[in-house]
Amino acid sequence: MAGSLERADRRRAALMLSPAYLWLTAAVFLPLSAMAFFSLLTDVPFGGRDWAFTLQNYRDFFETGTYALLLWKSLKLGLIVTALCVLIGFPFALVLAKAIKGRAREALFLLVILPFWSNSLVRIFSWAIVLRGNGVLDAAVNAILPWEVRVNLMFSQSAIVIGLVHSYLPYVILTAYLALQAIDDSLIEAARSLGAPRRTILLRILLPLSAPGLIAGAVLIFVPVVGSFMEPRLLGGRVGTYYGTAIEDQFVAVFNWPLGAALSFILLAVVLVILALATPALRKAPT
Amino acid sequence: MAEVRVERLVKSYGAARALDEVTLDFPDGGFFGLLGPSGSGKTTLLRAIAGFVAPDAGHVFIAGRPVEDVPVEAREIGMVFQSYALFPNMTVAENVGFGLAVRKISGAERARRVAEVLELVQLGPYGARKPQQLSGGQRQRVAMARAIVTRPRVLLLDEPLSALDKALRVDMQIELKRIQREVGITTIFVTHDQEEALSLSDRIGILRDGRLIRTGTPREVYSAPGDAFTARFLGEANILRGSVEPAGLRLADGTLLPGRATACMAVRPEHLRLTAAEPATSHRLRLRLVQRIFGGASGTAVLDWQGQRLKATGPDDTFADLAEGQEVWASWTPDRALPLTD
Known part of the structure; x- marks a missing residue:
């Protein structure tokens, strides 16, 4: 398409694109380059330390096995959280897009977006209050059940999953909602007039037509969930060691930036491979 | 079925x-x-x-x-x-x-x-x-x-x-x-x-x-059509309103349309005949030709009668001998006037 642009148009387009490219250069390309550079060093190149180029950091990942195990654990966490978000988010978006109209929809939408407006740290600590033994959940369950139950989900994988699902659910709901909203209601009516029961409409029309949006939402949250460190650390405690927390430790605790940078790049590579695998499905958007 | x-x-x-x-x-x-x-x-x-x-x-x-x-x-x-x-x-x-x-x-x-x-x-x-x-x-x-x-x-x-x-x-x-x-x-x-x-x-x-x-x-x-709405909605209609007298329908300009009458009548544009000379029928109106519109197979004449817009249509050369702005006669056969309820 660019070839068909007139010279003046091309100059104008370049002018309008330049802020975005400048920003991308400053905010993405430069830090990433610095990290790529760090990942190839023996030690951080400041504070008067000795450093040299090496591939040892990448070798560490493959030689120790611990990091690969953590990465696998994080990928599994990503899959669980993404699957839960899709399973909860899609029906919710479906109801929001196709069954509810007017003010009720606005109100529900507000509730979906509300978590975006709260600080993530506050959100996570709120979950800590709910999930810990003697906490809100414990008290609520015991207020209903006649016998004594101890509910303490704190510092478990469940707590991490709950916290992550809560944080990332809105993204899935919003992307699925947009995809479902774009499906003309008359398609559903046409299917009904042809005698299709609800299940058929869902499986043959709504799901296939909203799949690209749903996959986009899933990819959108899968990536940050795999790299997450705050929820695992705060809600997982002792069991909360994941790939993300390992990277964070390298930067914050151990001060081994080169290893942290190398681990980050390995994560980036894995994520890119996953995205590449998902691309054909994303491209299949019906027009 | x-x-x-x-x-x-x-x-x-x-x-x-x-x-x-x-x-x-x-x-x-x-x-x-x-x-x-x-x-x-x-x-x-x-x-x-x-x-x-x-x-x-x-x-x-x-x-x-x-x-x-x-x-x-x-x-x-x-x-x-x-x-x-x-x-x-x-x-x-x-x-x-x-x-x-x-x-x-x-x-x-x-x-x-x-x-x-x-x-x-x-x-x-x-x-x-x-x-x-x-x-x-x-x-x-x-x-x-x-x-x-x-x-x-x-x-x-x-x-x-x-x-x-x-x-x-x-x-x-x-x-x-x-x-x-x-x-x-x-x-x-x-x-x-x-x-x-x-x-x-x-x-x-x-x-x-x-x-x-x-x-x-x-x-x-x-x-x-039976009523004015249907007459206008299904096809086009020139609606004529007046008061019913024993002799017929008296229109606002004093014209008397003899015969059985209702207070509201419609004549389809294709049933209006336009002539420069006064026709030999009492079912006619004196009005002004405002505009002739060429429509290929058919032509339309836009008419002004007592401030009301009327229309006549016919094969395109029908109105060729009439000039825009000219006073003309529009006439129709009595059975083409459709009685309407308002």
Whole structure:
């Protein structure tokens, strides 16, 4: 398409694109380059330390096995959280897009977006209050059940999953909602007039037509969930060691930036491979 | 195939009555046009028959059975939507076969019936295409094929041709009529295009503000509209108002139209004859020719009578000897003046 642009148009387009490219250069390309550079060093190149180029950091990942195990654990966490978000988010978006109209929809939408407006740290600590033994959940369950139950989900994988699902659910709901909203209601009516029961409409029309949006939402949250460190650390405690927390430790605790940078790049590579695998499905958007 | 009947059908949206005690018979195998301006309730009536709209009161009968408690899925209807509503994720053949797949008609039988109906709508070779790869007229025919392949009892068409451009619309009218004749399914269609209603339907019903005000064959309704609204809505009409006297109708300019009279009469533009010389009939008006409009096969003369706009039409050279701005006579034969209730 660019070839068909007139010279003046091309100059104008370049002018309008330049802020975005400048920003991308400053905010993405430069830090990433610095990290790529760090990942190839023996030690951080400041504070008067000795450093040299090496591939040892990448070798560490493959030689120790611990990091690969953590990465696998994080990928599994990503899959669980993404699957839960899709399973909860899609029906919710479906109801929001196709069954509810007017003010009720606005109100529900507000509730979906509300978590975006709260600080993530506050959100996570709120979950800590709910999930810990003697906490809100414990008290609520015991207020209903006649016998004594101890509910303490704190510092478990469940707590991490709950916290992550809560944080990332809105993204899935919003992307699925947009995809479902774009499906003309008359398609559903046409299917009904042809005698299709609800299940058929869902499986043959709504799901296939909203799949690209749903996959986009899933990819959108899968990536940050795999790299997450705050929820695992705060809600997982002792069991909360994941790939993300390992990277964070390298930067914050151990001060081994080169290893942290190398681990980050390995994560980036894995994520890119996953995205590449998902691309054909994303491209299949019906027009 | 079945006859459809609606009985005292009422549907309100808030304070607005979309359907107001509508009772109407749709004969078996007929092509029935529901005509009315937007907001007249014609679409609501169609959707009530389909089952998408639950009436507040009244009944819908299909083949003599009340269907209020039958959901859309079980009503055995075929419907063509204004937007066609083809499934974009399926090919033409899959679209058409959808209703058959739902009915668990499998494999060879399904393929045979899909091919048969695609042949009927003259889209035989297009089965493997996606709807997005078709033109508007082709999509329309796919929608039609999809709706009739299940052999529904009733075929409902919601403004089926309004998304097409004019030339194609005329072709598709002929096509639609041919398909409907071949399959013989009771067909009800909604339109706001009076020409479409006149040319397609065996019978038409005219709706206004949720009420059914006139039904009949297109010819009957056109030649005896009965009221001013129908006369103006179905075709064009020059409405003449005056006071009824024993001798006839006295118009505002003093002209007396002798004979049986009602306070409101209509003369179709094609029945007005324009002459420079005074005609030898008392059914005439003296008026001014404002404008002549060339329309190819036919011509229109815009006339001013007592500040009221009238129209006359005829084969194009009809008005050639008259000049714009000239005072002329318009006359008609008495039986062309249609008595109306206001």
